[in-house]
Amino acid sequence: MEKLSSASALIEKCRPERPVRGLRPHAAGRAARWFLENFPGDVAYAYKANSSVFLIGALYGAGIRHFDVASLPEIEDAATIPDAHLHFMHPVKSRHAIRRAYDMGVRSFSLDSEDELRKIMECTGNAKDLILWVRLAVSAINSRIPLEHKFGIYGQPAADLLVKARQVALELGVTFHVGSQTGTPDAYSTALGDVHRLIVQSGVMIDRLDIGGGFPSRYPDSDPAPLQDFMKVIIAGIEQLPVKDNIKLACEPGRALVAEAESLIVRVDARRGNNLYINDGSYGMLFDAAHLGFIFPTKLLGRDVDPSEPLVPFELWGPTCDSIDHMKGPFLLPASIAEGDYFEIGNMGAYARAIAGRFNGYGEYDEVILLDPPMLSMYGADATELPAARSR
Structure with missing residues (x-):
């Protein structure tokens, strides 16, 4: 090219x-490096955001090895990436997709119902090597595209599902998504409070926590809080969890890695x-x-x-x-x-x-x-401002 x-x-x-x-692959690489340096856990790129081989290559070159995939075609595409760890994070999957994903080496699945848990177990032959993530419904606060109405479980049903998943999972996780293009970090603080209450209510010890995506990018009509503010709030919220010392963290940025x-x-x-x-x-x-x-x-x-x-x-x-x-x-x-x-x-x-x-x-x-910088950027001292839109 x-x-x-x-x-x-x-x-x-x-x-x-x-x-x-x-x-601008260099912009994707810069964003990936920022997340890898500032988030204290696995950074799983949300594959749905952009699957250009040039941008995936830039993310991989920066050190991304985990990928949030949401469909069988995404899995089949991402499975060609060397040393990739794929997480099938769509809470509703066809039986064929589950079987095919498991046959291709995927062991990480999300769910938000007992029916989905049963489906995953049946389609993997009651496998003993699964990482299962219970998708918690959380409130969307200052997000451009709320997601809580389609997926997620909460309250006593969530606690019950966590107990049932604990009985069959090799590793058990909780995941949530605060909504796409979230402008302020308080959404994560509220969601982590929900996670804290779920753990206490269920009495279940979890092994993993995935805080999902939602990290913002800059647009002319949107000037979100600095990403460092998000990290401070997230880390502070995790420190309040009863399992903070024995939990593996993950996040799923998509827009924040490739928008620029x-x-x-x-x-x-x-x-x-x-x-x-x-x-x-x-x-x-x-x-x-x-x-x-x-x-x-x-x-x-x-x-x-x-x-x-x-x-x-x-x-x-x-x-x-x-x-x-x-x-x-x-x-x-x-x-x-x-x-x-x-x-x-x-x-x-x-x-x-x-x-x-x-x-x-x-x-x-x-x-x-x-090779030039993006028009707007969230990253670093060299983050660009909107240039005069008049001419070359």
Whole structure:
């Protein structure tokens, strides 16, 4: 794959017909190193967030060896990674997927019901080498995408399930998820309090605790607390647990590891007032912008703009014939932007690639590796700020 200094260098070299994914593997590697250095346990990358071989390679090169996988295709893909430890953390799995995963060496499974526990035991032949994680439902506090309504168990049923799982598990864990893009660390403090009460209520000693994902990334409309604040709260909460000295920890970052590691370079095919019609949209990599209201950083490419020219808010429309192919934004770009211009949409490494489809025949992308920093960053003293979105 071609390497270029920036998205601007791409437009200087050619004017691509298709939208372009700009990969920044170095950003994924930096994020992974931060988590490995600051989290006191296993860092299991949430494979669903982005399975690009270039980003997986960067995470692996940084030291990631654990992977949170949620489907059989993800397991079959991730099983090719040398020395990978796979954790099948979807709480509802088909019998075929459980059998196939176990045959491929997976021993780590999550569950949130007695039916799922029974299914796992039956499909693994009552195996004696299982790591079983009981998924606890916890409150979503200041998260962009709450998850507690679909999965998880709580109260006395959770305590009962923990007792039953303890009887058959080689190692027993508790896991939870505070919701995607959680802006403040108090969600983890509350969840760890729930874990504490569950352990006391059940009278069961656990071997492992997985605090899930939810760690945030930066966007123009979201300036979350520093990741170090999250770690302080998490470590303090774990210190209050009755099993703190004999427990192995894990987390499942997805967005926080790869959001900064990919951007999208698009062309303006038409302008109508403050509406820009571009060559990718909600059926492609902009699903989150269309359906969840995410606002991503934007930067005009390929030509100079007068520094005094104002940045104005635009709405974006994708290339399909569907009227829901609409990203309200606002996305800030120079007032003079016109048909034929290109711009970069940054910090799109989380979920955008995974969700993109082929509706109306669109969904084909070119790819390049970019060597410059991401537009926004959560990491370190060299974390970047949003640059002027005016020009190259």
